[in-house]
Amino acid sequence: MGSRLNPYISFAGDARQALEFYRAALGGTLALNTYEQYGAPTPDYNDKIMHGMLETDDGFALMAADTPPGMDHRPGNNISVSLSGDDAGALRGYWAKLSEGGTVAVPLEKQMWGDEFGMCVDRFGITWMVNITEE
Template structure:
């Protein structure tokens, strides 16, 4: 069981290029998944990055995705904090405390990839992405 806290970067159609650049900078292992791989048939989204993760030998973790055209993206405000883990009770507790006085932008609920996921702005205006993975058997 583990919980991870790391930056999550948002891009407009350049997530793959950016993450490949950061891979060259920091080394490590880069995984990239597209919207098409997760079943989105929309041709304009199919090859865009739904989620990518760079994990380095030094312990750095950086995640990123492309923001779909219908969602706002403001350069300078395109960084959120990603909190992910497989301890549901503790993770839901973090979520409940993060949304106190804040705004839920995506409700914490089961997603197409099988995890629970939600997004919010805390009361200080910081963006958070919370992902709860099923516990391993």
Template sequence: MTSRLNPYISFPGNAREAMEFYESVFGGTLQANTFGEYGDPDAPEAQKIMHSQLETPSGYTLMGADTPPGMSVTAGDNITISLSGDDADELRGYWDKLSDGGNITMPLEKQMWGDEFGACQDKFGISWMVNISAS
């Protein structure tokens, strides 16, 4: 197996909702395991997500989990996810879904380097950049 780089996002208790949202954006197969499956099924956090992984048809991998009790998390402050390529229709589709209900910090439009580029925060506070190659 080759090495791969993918984002891993910690959520403040809404990992299942967030990862299901990303599955609706990108398609693919979402696998999720709870803290209860690997520990005490009666613990207060038993139904929270210990680990989830989304594998998409485009080859993207996104992982996420709920932050364990006693640890802190500030959604969106420690990660930005970049989507780039030359399939303009696919990337615009992702942009439309990710920015819906979120905050556009830079509109998706042609930039001085020739590509279309935009940045937004989705409705979960996660920062995204989309770059559509001109060539």
């Protein structure tokens, strides 16, 4: 698979509706994972989207989620850049360079869904997410 770069949008509770709208507009396959599937932090988050991904036949990829409890949803600043794939060495290298001089919000480490994941804001204020899938 290598690595891929794509936008990641945060929503204030309507990620499911937005992703279904984008699928209707762009076509493709939509995969949705709820907070309940991974142990919702609060019962009112059971049906909210922890991670959603739309992949189109034209090669577009769009990821989105509902903003987790305790994090601010800031319209206008709710898009991140996601790097993901199974080339662990390359992705760790990108992480090291992108997080240098920035702020690490989530250290790059194994997560409850089984992948390594990290999130940082680079020195220019851009949020980056790196996800390394298990081979």
